[in-house]
Amino acid sequence: MGTDNRGHMEVEPAANEGWTTPRSGVDIVIVGAGITGIYQLYLALESGFSAVLLEAGDGVGGTWYWNRYPEARFDSESYTYAYIFSKELFCEWEWQDHFASQPEIERYMNSVVDKFDLRRHIRLAAKVTSAVYDEESASWAVRVNDGSELTGRFVISATGVLSVPYFPDVPGREGFKGVSVHTGLWPNEPVDFAGKRVAVIGTGSSGVQLIPAIADEVASLTIYQRSANWCTPLNNRPITPEEQAQLKSGFDELRGTLLRSRSGFLHLPCDRATFDDSKEERLAFYEELWNRPGFAKFSSNYTDMLTNAAANAEWCGFIAHKIRGIVKDPDVAERLIPKDHGYGGKRPPYVTGYYETYNKPNVTLVDLKATPITRVTEVGIETTEGLREFDVIVWATGFDFGTGALLRMDLSGRDGRKLRDHWADGPRTFLGLMCHGFPNFFFPGGPHGSAGNNPRYSGDQSDFIDDALVYMRAHGYRIVEVPAALEKEWTDMVNTEAEKQGFGHQSYFFGLNIPGKPRRFLINPAGRPTLLQIMSKIVERDYEGFLA
Ligand code: NA7
Numbered sequence: 001m002g003t004d005n006r007g008h009m010e011v012e013p014a015a016n017e018g019w020t021t022p023r024s025g026v027d028i029v030i031v032g033a034g035i036t037g038i039y040q041l042y043l044a045l046e047s048g049f050s051a052v053l054l055e056a057g058d059g060v061g062g063t064w065y066w067n068r069y070p071e072a073r074f075d076s077e078s079y080t081y082a083y084i085f086s087k088e089l090f091c092e093w094e095w096q097d098h099f100a101s102q103p104e105i106e107r108y109m110n111s112v113v114d115k116f117d118l119r120r121h122i123r124l125a126a127k128v129t130s131a132v133y134d135e136e137s138a139s140w141a142v143r144v145n146d147g148s149e150l151t152g153r154f155v156i157s158a159t160g161v162l163s164v165p166y167f168p169d170v171p172g173r174e175g176f177k178g179v180s181v182h183t184g185l186w187p188n189e190p191v192d193f194a195g196k197r198v199a200v201i202g203t204g205s206s207g208v209q210l211i212p213a214i215a216d217e218v219a220s221l222t223i224y225q226r227s228a229n230w231c232t233p234l235n236n237r238p239i240t241p242e243e244q245a246q247l248k249s250g251f252d253e254l255r256g257t258l259l260r261s262r263s264g265f266l267h268l269p270c271d272r273a274t275f276d277d278s279k280e281e282r283l284a285f286y287e288e289l290w291n292r293p294g295f296a297k298f299s300s301n302y303t304d305m306l307t308n309a310a311a312n313a314e315w316c317g318f319i320a321h322k323i324r325g326i327v328k329d330p331d332v333a334e335r336l337i338p339k340d341h342g343y344g345g346k347r348p349p350y351v352t353g354y355y356e357t358y359n360k361p362n363v364t365l366v367d368l369k370a371t372p373i374t375r376v377t378e379v380g381i382e383t384t385e386g387l388r389e390f391d392v393i394v395w396a397t398g399f400d401f402g403t404g405a406l407l408r409m410d411l412s413g414r415d416g417r418k419l420r421d422h423w424a425d426g427p428r429t430f431l432g433l434m435c436h437g438f439p440n441f442f443f444p445g446g447p448h449g450s451a452g453n454n455p456r457y458s459g460d461q462s463d464f465i466d467d468a469l470v471y472m473r474a475h476g477y478r479i480v481e482v483p484a485a486l487e488k489e490w491t492d493m494v495n496t497e498a499e500k501q502g503f504g505h506q507s508y509f510f511g512l513n514i515p516g517k518p519r520r521f522l523i524n525p526a527g528r529p530t531l532l533q534i535m536s537k538i539v540e541r542d543y544e545g546f547l548a
Contacts, residue, residue: 036454290322450523
């Protein structure tokens, strides 16, 4: 026995009565070939399990396969979002930009799959339509949309939080005769925007990335905005050869910082509250933040930015001033300044040339709060102001966040209990990872777990799962299930703490973007260190109460 590359105890596999691979199946069925699923597959094979990964798409990448719209890009630094489990991989792959674009990310995912020889364990174009737990064999029957079925002792659903695109229920939407696309379901063939009359509906992170990217080639660009967002510059740039060398030589330190970080970023927290600084010092600090990359504006802001309304208003006032300085038409500038939420009330987007786009003569902003959409016709979009005709409509209208992908899979646990019934009033989970009544089933990267830079916390969860399965095999256990009391404790914690922290109150993090969805917090308000602490306690106590 020794320790593995994650610092955990290695347990020798033991031939044991309790552990048998189902005759017509595998040890582990993984669902979803995104960042989490690919890592989970790598771990499973490294640990000597038989595994198959089922993926609905025709390629690997998950979120980074489906969201292939122009200028889709990380807004976490490439080297902090990418895998850090292998120093060799980290040093081999040289990211072009500090914030990589979708094509580069997709190339990276394919190269990882090939480097670790994972492709032969992946079935593409295989969408899971149902999974049913069988008590007697303690295994899952997983049905795929091609009619096939396979059995897995464990199901690990790495189906992501932003993977079910949301189309608003607008009358006539399907009758539009032009090209209609959703940012989260972007076709493999590039959409031809040249000389076209284009509408974009939605100004969340996806819409505001796409808008500046296509403005110059289209004949006209009409943006339908329901809510303005607090956008700040991404400040992306190529990684210089010197920075490449520093990244490689500093890998161990970078990995250590990421593993200790509350939200999985390198951006360090600020040591001051807003009004500790004088007005001049504050403006200088805000200016510095404005010029820093990505989430620094969030993670390195004053300590009270999210929790003190006056502090939040100061930062918002600074951004509003910037918007008024960039956008030449004062009426348009006012409409681009959020009036219904402060910074962090929704997930803040990071942009490149977004506000500048509104100075172009071919770009028009339609304020849907003043003039709502009444219907889509065969030729365009009608609001209370009248009809505008288009060749292309882009729906940048977001996702059924957190629970969407798990609920549409038709999961039945112990005694035939459906996950959709178990979660009728919002998700009930333990660590955003497992739930009671659904033995041998995990969902890393799912609801209630997320705490910042997604791959960092979902990677922690994948490590935990793999360690648990190795332990089970070595000690002859068949079933892993969270006790009901722990599920309740974690779920209560999420729901109680959600109200106290200042993030996401007006957003999809509470399910607010989907009509009829329960208003429940869908991420982890306790942050990553709590997640890690609880997981290591469970390991220290030999999974007491979880195994049978
Ligand atoms: P978001 O951030 O959920 O944004 C969706 C946008 O679509 C947002 O501006 C919404 O306005 C708008 N929307 C939603 N429904 C409607 C209707 N019915 N009419 C008009 N406009 C609507 O999704 P994104 O894809 O941009 O970003 C998702 C994540 O990807 C992001 O957080 C990052 O993690 C990357 P609203 O604000 O609801 O008024």
